[in-house]
Amino acid sequence: MLSQHLDQVRPDGDDGYLFSLGAYVYNRNSAGHQWRRVRKQVGMDEFILHDLRHFYASGLIAAGCDVVTVQHTLGHSSRSITLNADSHLWPKAEDRIRSAAAGLMSIVLYEKPKSPADS
Template sequence: MRLVRLRRTPNLGGVRRPGGRPRPKGNDPARSAAGGGSELSAPKAESERVVYLPPALVNMLREHIETYGVERDLFWAAGRKLMTGSTADFRWRQARQRAGVECKIHDLRYFYASGLIAAGCDVVTVQRALGHSSATVTLNYYAHLWPSAEDKTREAAATLMQVAS
């Protein structure tokens, strides 16, 4: 399964069906078809990327497909309209208020990036996972999360002390 437009945008884009046909793009005026509907179009080439999913999420998506079939989207609003960014924000606010959590949707992206870095992923891996145009963009936002040379030196010295004792 291929995900399209993983970054939050004015419309949420969609999920590519296993057959590869892209979902409608939503109420984006630039993509609206005559008559107010939505048209199907592939994303820009540079916006497509492979996203590596953990097995638990793959299983959740598999269950969704087994239950609803491949024609049922994950992100639809009421009345079978594509979910817009404002609808997603509204639903997110409702969910976080019920859960007593204070974070924005974009904070999840930061959480994902920081988790990749904490797990030891290198700059290029994080860049590709986030869809940044260059490693420089990634470093501009997240350089402070990678261990510094001083951190690595302290860790190496601590390991040496444990081995020597």
């Protein structure tokens, strides 16, 4: 999607901003204004712009990214900020144990042995 965007819209100025309105660069207020305008048009008034950051963070975590990677990607100054906001999204040890045990039982009960030594 970003490649298509770059094909259609060349980044402006020496800084090469990826998202802008001509020479006008989004700041926090203008980005928020555009988001509110768009979400009203599509009937998503309940979602704030910051929800997109949490959605992105949860996708990174679900894909297995570690806390430092998520911290740097979101621009947090410390891991504790990331953990305070999103620690509930990382799998707990109990979740990993249940998943590992379920996988092991599935192999033992439902997969055919590959050789006589596996029996």
